[in-house]
Amino acid sequence: MAQLEQIADEAPPGPGPAVETAPTSIADVIARMRDLGALCPEGDGVGAFNQVYLAVTEAIGGELDAGGFTDRAATSVLDVRFAERYLTAIGTAERGGPAPECWRPLLQFRRHPGVRPIQFALAGINAHIGHDLALAVVDTCRTLGCAPPDLEDEFERVGDLLVLLEERIREELMPGPDLLEVADPLTHLLTSWSLQRARDGAWSAAKVLWRLRAVPPLAEEFRQRTDAAVGLVGRFLLTPCR
Template sequence: MAQLEHFTTSVGTVAARMRALDATLPERDGVAVFNRVYLAVTEEVERRLDDGQFADRRAATALDVRFAERYLAAVEAVADDRRPPACWRPLFQLRRHPGVRPLQFALAGINAHVGHDLALAVVDTCRTLDCEPTDLEDEFDRVGDLLVSLEERIREDLMPGPDLLQIADPLTHLLGSWSLERARDATWTAARALWALRRFGEVAEEFTERLDTAVGFAGRMLLTPLAD
């Protein structure tokens, strides 16, 4: 795999940006909820990189950083009064809604980031390292497995307790309609399709726009207010 030497951004650098963002946000802000979850994922990736658990450290680093940069770019867009990608708009629009629960915010962010950003990050990484998506499949799977394991913990930690039983049933029903594993599989297919379409600019742009819109629709459903 060819590797371009100008890529030097570290996983620790993007993690530091997430920590800085966390320090500026109210605890119950929906973006803050997702940011804490994503920071935990990023720190775990950094730990596993340091432990040598990725066969191709450079590829794993590039993928993780390109992935994180997509989320951070959406945050910056909102801070600058610009429109973020459609997949992120529901989270930013409903981030302070009192009827949306923390678990919904967390999973809506994961939906936007995995369903849309990860596919584009694979393409970004292939361009950075001058490789094919198949060269990144092991790293993609390892990051995906980590996300799945953390999603299970997130659901346990953020599911309402006994004092909120009146919303537990609709929340369980709503969140049961979305699966990270299915989203990850669809993302891999989308990434390969985008790479195959890279020389067909108009078609690739339309495909990306449709992907963005579809993921945004799913995110809006995940953020359905369940209580006032």
């Protein structure tokens, strides 16, 4: 397989310009997330998501260093390509460009006083898994010269760590039980979204996009419709509950 350094050779397809220089390693991704977090003021919705995503990315880096993945190179490329999608979306919006629809609700409501941190974080996961993960799989396949089935083990292992991301969000950002009992709409929102279903959908979407790569207009139409659907779910997750 190709080496990790090759991932900078291709900018990811999709709306908006890529980040100025594509990240080339998990360490680079972690550094950029830390820089982004330092720029987010207290109460910022992007900062709420970035905080937990950074923690899980650090955990993935630790797993890689400890030999926890069978194919270290493939896992590294997939993780970096995945994170690059998020960094590109936020960077594009900060420069006044059009972010993917899936990220727009979080970007638009990031400072809304009626939205709780856990809602921001779950909206970020929804956008990142529902839209970005499938594209990251295709990006990785193009970089490594393989097909999605060749990455299934790495996808599942990264998916298991994403479960830790959701658990961390709920542990760190979940309101206390008394507050949850009063906030019935919040309780409903927090139980209506499933990470497992989002993972399954991302894997199916990756396989469809790979099959459609010879027909770019159809692949782009499929991506746009997925993007819009994920964005709609994000708006529901950000329903003000205060």
